[in-house]
Amino acid sequence: MTGSGKVATSNGNHSNGHSNKPADYTARENQTDEAKKIQCYLTPEEFRAVRIMQEDTYPYEVIQEIADFIVKGSGMRPRIGIICGSGLGSLADIIQDAKVFEYEKIPNFPVSTVEGHAGKLVVGNLEGACVMAMQGRFHFYEGYPLAKCSMPVRVMKLCGVEYLFATNAAGGINPKYMVGDIMLMHDHVNMLGFAGNSPLQGPNDPRFGPRFPALVNSYNKDLINKALEIGKAMGIESNMHVGVYSCLGGPTYETIAELKALRLMGVDAVGMSTVHEVITARHCDMKVFAFSLITNKCSIEYDDKRDQEANHEEVMAVAKNRQKACCELVSRLIREIHAMPPSGTQAAKTGV
Numbered sequence: 001m002t003g004s005g006k007v008a009t010s011n012g013n014h015s016n017g018h019s020n021k022p023a024d025y026t027a028r029e030n031q032t033d034e035a036k037k038i039q040c041y042l043t044p045e046e047f048r049a050v051r052i053m054q055e056d057t058y059p060y061e062v063i064q065e066i067a068d069f070i071v072k073g074s075g076m077r078p079r080i081g082i083i084c085g086s087g088l089g090s091l092a093d094i095i096q097d098a099k100v101f102e103y104e105k106i107p108n109f110p111v112s113t114v115e116g117h118a119g120k121l122v123v124g125n126l127e128g129a130c131v132m133a134m135q136g137r138f139h140f141y142e143g144y145p146l147a148k149c150s151m152p153v154r155v156m157k158l159c160g161v162e163y164l165f166a167t168n169a170a171g172g173i174n175p176k177y178m179v180g181d182i183m184l185m186h187d188h189v190n191m192l193g194f195a196g197n198s199p200l201q202g203p204n205d206p207r208f209g210p211r212f213p214a215l216v217n218s219y220n221k222d223l224i225n226k227a228l229e230i231g232k233a234m235g236i237e238s239n240m241h242v243g244v245y246s247c248l249g250g251p252t253y254e255t256i257a258e259l260k261a262l263r264l265m266g267v268d269a270v271g272m273s274t275v276h277e278v279i280t281a282r283h284c285d286m287k288v289f290a291f292s293l294i295t296n297k298c299s300i301e302y303d304d305k306r307d308q309e310a311n312h313e314e315v316m317a318v319a320k321n322r323q324k325a326c327c328e329l330v331s332r333l334i335r336e337i338h339a340m341p342p343s344g345t346q347a348a349k350t351g352v
């Protein structure tokens, strides 16, 4: 590959036949043998960065080491894990007695590359419960394999987390959804899975879960019902929905034809994350609560006169506007979970 992503031919020409070697090629001649073999114009540093990004094997022992690093470094054993969606990093800002780990400083951890994803892991207390929050998630379009995107969910599991709260910013396809609404996820359509991609691809380690996990009832119904009650108490029930989310690979927003197809499949909101995290969490038997903040309405009509083009600035601005409601919903739900006995006890087995 060239620095611009074009494939170079053996005579040095790009496969589009127009340009020759990049102008800065002479500065790039100090290549590794491996890079030379595939006619790669990346510098050794770039080549190494791509290799690290695409490395997707995280053996159990490595994940255990990361978990130990976090538990020892924080002196806490979190019970609830939170993944903050785009612009929803404030969910981690409300954590008290926080111990903050920058992703760069956590051994073997990927780094965040997207605006609105700070790249910090925050461990502390929220409503009396010990929680850990990812202020910044990993997306497939950043170049990470899905297993790497959702590897932190396994870290959470080995830290002791029982509940995953996954949040995201999403486009509303259901015409009833308005910007700023909250959709509690009760199911998903795994479009990347349709294309043969899964975070569970490759050898299965039964210490995490079974080879063929079932995904019906992935989204905990009791937590959805509790969240609806909380929404009512907050006076936002008319801005809350229960619906189906779908994740596409991104980073492009969807075409109208794609949106029409998703709507036909029963999808209410579309984004670029969460599904692989939920799959990984269910595989290792975590209870999942997830919601989408609807940051933009997706037009599914070609002759729609409104200016409906999605953009990340708008996504971030809406998330900022609605962060208070999202924080309150999450805090109140965590308060309820904290009041329940830990799972494993007889009483807990009958509840969520």
Ligand SMILES: O=P(O)(O)O[C@@H]1C[C@H](O)[C@@H](CO)O1
Residues within 6 Å of the ligand: 084, 085, 086, 114, 137, 139, 167, 168, 169, 170, 250, 271, 272, 273, 274, 311, 312, 315
């Ligand atoms: O991390 P999430 O899923 O909240 O972020 C969404 C999807 C893209 O990363 C970005 C597009 O604006 O927001």
